[in-house]
Amino acid sequence: MQEETTAGADTYTVGSIVVPANSYTGTLTIEGVDNNLTTEPKALVVQVSKSADLVGAGNLTISIFQVCPVDETLFTGMYLIEQVSTFLAGSTLSHNTVVELKRDGLARSFETFNFPNFCSTTNTFVFNLVCNEIVVPFQFNNCNCGDGVDYFGPAEVNAIYSLDNDEVFEVVFSDDTKLNCGIPGQTVYRFTKQ
Numbered sequence: 001m002q003e004e005t006t007a008g009a010d011t012y013t014v015g016s017i018v019v020p021a022n023s024y025t026g027t028l029t030i031e032g033v034d035n036n037l038t039t040e041p042k043a044l045v046v047q048v049s050k051s052a053d054l055v056g057a058g059n060l061t062i063s064i065f066q067v068c069p070v071d072e073t074l075f076t077g078m079y080l081i082e083q084v085s086t087f088l089a090g091s092t093l094s095h096n097t098v099v100e101l102k103r104d105g106l107a108r109s110f111e112t113f114n115f116p117n118f119c120s121t122t123n124t125f126v127f128n129l130v131c132n133e134i135v136v137p138f139q140f141n142n143c144n145c146g147d148g149v150d151y152f153g154p155a156e157v158n159a160i161y162s163l164d165n166d167e168v169f170e171v172v173f174s175d176d177t178k179l180n181c182g183i184p185g186q187t188v189y190r191f192t193k194q
Helices: none
Strands: 003-007 010-014 030-033 042-048 058-064 077-083 097-104 107-113 122-130 133-135 168-175 185-193
Touching: 077 107, 133 168
Parallel strands: none
Antiparallel strands: 003 010, 010 030, 042 058, 077 097, 077 185, 097 107, 107 122, 122 133, 168 185
16 A cells, blocks of 8 residues: 655655565565656655564665666766866875765775875765765764764765766865864866867
């Protein structure tokens, strides 16, 4: 049985959970109707009722947001990366080096040094392609003055991308979001396909 609910201007269809024979798990399908969805996640809370046969009853929070498909071959491969914003005690990531961008859905990642003037181990850096914007999620820095958690994060103003051209683009992110080492800055890297 399916139930349709409306929250504000958004409509969601929540299907039933079917647990196959000899299994302990099932799949719940939720379809959102795009009534002005944005890239900002909206919370949908589904209440799972308790029963004698069900383990894990309670509220389930699901984030629903707009997703724009990107061809899996775009924004992948070898790129020269260059820091084009002001250096903060040297470059933030590897500067003037070639990295390999790898795809995981709408995310792209690459191995880089964090503050190579101070540390000699690499870390994985991630950015997401979200409906024409390049969004850097909060992520770890393995070379910092504090614990490194959420050191890098979303930009004050995200860079944009075009599906027509992945030859040159920029990634903008916030540096030192928790004031571990000083004042947060906006760092910009240019990516040029090799």
